[in-house]
Amino acid sequence: MYMKFYDIDALESKCSIENKYKITALVAARARWFSEQKNMLDAESANEKYLSAALLEIDSGRLPTAWIEELEAAAAAADSAQKSTD
Numbered sequence: 001m002y003m004k005f006y007d008i009d010a011l012e013s014k015c016s017i018e019n020k021y022k023i024t025a026l027v028a029a030r031a032r033w034f035s036e037q038k039n040m041l042d043a044e045s046a047n048e049k050y051l052s053a054a055l056l057e058i059d060s061g062r063l064p065t066a067w068i069e070e071l072e073a074a075a076a077a078a079d080s081a082q083k084s085t086d
Helices: 008-015 020-037 050-059 065-085
Strands: none
Touching: 008 020, 008 050, 020 050, 020 065
């Protein structure tokens, strides 16, 4: 078995997020969801670890848009909360 490396810049263009921190948070949240649900979306990723499955899903363009929208909403809420404390 080999390790696949994902280009963060390519992932940015595939999920339309221009912030590497947000992509990292998205991948971590999706992997956590896989872990908690014990739910792998397809047979191709069934042999993958949760983190690898999340990266594969983004790389192949199969990430549900609701995940991206939820991340953007959470980031906007965090930005406005931080601005109110400044």
